[in-house]
Amino acid sequence: MNAPIIGTPRVARALVRWFSTAARDLPWRRTRDPYAIWIAEVMLQQTTVAAVVPHFTRWMREVPTIGALAAASPQRVYRLWEGLGYYRRAENLLRAARIMAARPDGLFPRRFAEVLELPGIGRYTAGAICSIAFDEPTPVLDGNVIRVLARLRGLRDDVESASARARLWQWAQELVAAAARFRTPGACGRLNEAMMELGATICTPRTPRCPVCPLRRTCIARRDGSTAEIPRRPVRPRLVDVHCAAVIFNRNTLWYVRRRPEGAVNARLWEFPQIEVRRGQGVLSALKVFAGLRPDQLERLGEINHTITRSRIRLEIYRARSGSPPRAWAGQWRSLTQIRHLPFSSAHRRIAGLLPGTLSRREAAPTPGASRSATAD
Numbered sequence: 001m002n003a004p005i006i007g008t009p010r011v012a013r014a015l016v017r018w019f020s021t022a023a024r025d026l027p028w029r030r031t032r033d034p035y036a037i038w039i040a041e042v043m044l045q046q047t048t049v050a051a052v053v054p055h056f057t058r059w060m061r062e063v064p065t066i067g068a069l070a071a072a073s074p075q076r077v078y079r080l081w082e083g084l085g086y087y088r089r090a091e092n093l094l095r096a097a098r099i100m101a102a103r104p105d106g107l108f109p110r111r112f113a114e115v116l117e118l119p120g121i122g123r124y125t126a127g128a129i130c131s132i133a134f135d136e137p138t139p140v141l142d143g144n145v146i147r148v149l150a151r152l153r154g155l156r157d158d159v160e161s162a163s164a165r166a167r168l169w170q171w172a173q174e175l176v177a178a179a180a181r182f183r184t185p186g187a188c189g190r191l192n193e194a195m196m197e198l199g200a201t202i203c204t205p206r207t208p209r210c211p212v213c214p215l216r217r218t219c220i221a222r223r224d225g226s227t228a229e230i231p232r233r234p235v236r237p238r239l240v241d242v243h244c245a246a247v248i249f250n251r252n253t254l255w256y257v258r259r260r261p262e263g264a265v266n267a268r269l270w271e272f273p274q275i276e277v278r279r280g281q282g283v284l285s286a287l288k289v290f291a292g293l294r295p296d297q298l299e300r301l302g303e304i305n306h307t308i309t310r311s312r313i314r315l316e317i318y319r320a321r322s323g324s325p326p327r328a329w330a331g332q333w334r335s336l337t338q339i340r341h342l343p344f345s346s347a348h349r350r351i352a353g354l355l356p357g358t359l360s361r362r363e364a365a366p367t368p369g370a371s372r373s374a375t376a377d
């Protein structure tokens with residue numbers, strides 16, 4: 001039974017008031033431009049605020065409008081996206097911009113149903129754009145909001161189950177509808193942003209700061225001491241260890257790189273050719289088999305440890321002192337200037353930083369044992 005939250009208007013008012021004093025000053029919060037809000041919301045999926053801020057700022061400087069984005073080449077868009085991972089998002093931004101630019105008015109649609117039809121925009125993103133840009137009472141439900149609402153309401157079900165999701169959406173809808181009745185301009189967007197902000201800064205996964213939370217008087221999880229058990233999620237499969245090796249080939253001022261194939265992770269980004277080392281094979285043996293390189297032809301430069309979705313990847317980096325890349329690798333020889341403008345995954349951008357004349361070695365150098373957690377990058 002989906003009963004409304006007791007004191008919904010009071011909760012909504014507490015959230016809106018709290019947000020007006022506690023909100024972080026973020027670049028996308030200084031505008032009501034639906035284009036800017038859309039870009040920020042898509043970037044923020046699966047990515048931290050700290051990583052998004054510089055990307056968002058650069059993006060808005062270089063492609064500040066729907067028209068500018070629609071006219072950009074895919075390669076330029078990928079380059080602007082570089083470092084954020086999950087490149088499908090960048091692809092969808094470009095597709096959606098071209099759809100909007102081709103319409104007679106070329107504007108961002110105002111109606112929720114029309115926003116939802118754009119590629120890459122789901123219920124959450126459409127709700128965020130319509131509430132923040134147009135002050136519509138459309139709910140949002142991301143990981144932060146789920147945590148806040150599940151704890152507020154003491155929801156002990158698996159929050160990924162269909163029934164729990166339906167209840168959470170209903171609660172989110174009731175709260176934003178209550179905010180709409182305040183008749184304060186911008187209240188719907190502020191209510192939604194307040195829930196996201198509360199989840200990001202106060203109602204955090206491990207150590208919620210309940211004593212300073214605006215919802216502390218109505219929160220069931222706080223009252224019951226059950227914040228550690230809520231939200232409940234299904235057990236995730238363990239990470240799979242993957243061992244790879246990348247090889248840098250150099251010919252005069254050119255470097256050998258290739259595009260990752262369609263269907264692969266990070267498809268269409270560029271890389272220094274990399275191979276996967278099978279369990280028990282040994283990296284030097286794999287390089288002999290796949291690249292025809294003997295150990296005396298190789299210099300080990302270091303390794304990068306990172307995670308992509310469910311894979312924990314150890315990427316060893318070698319420089320080929322002699323020899324040529326196998327023809328089957330189908331790569332191309334490119335200059336440093338060209339490499340600077342090509343979109344690379346984060347790991348391979350760091351490898352590019354090892355080439356003489358690029359980034360400082362200190363900035364780029366992978367250090368044995370150093371780890372970096374990436375998204376799909």
Ligand code: SF4
Nearest residue numbers: 203208210213216219
């Ligand atoms: S009182 Fe604590 S658990 Fe409840 S919403 Fe606030 S921070 Fe989260």
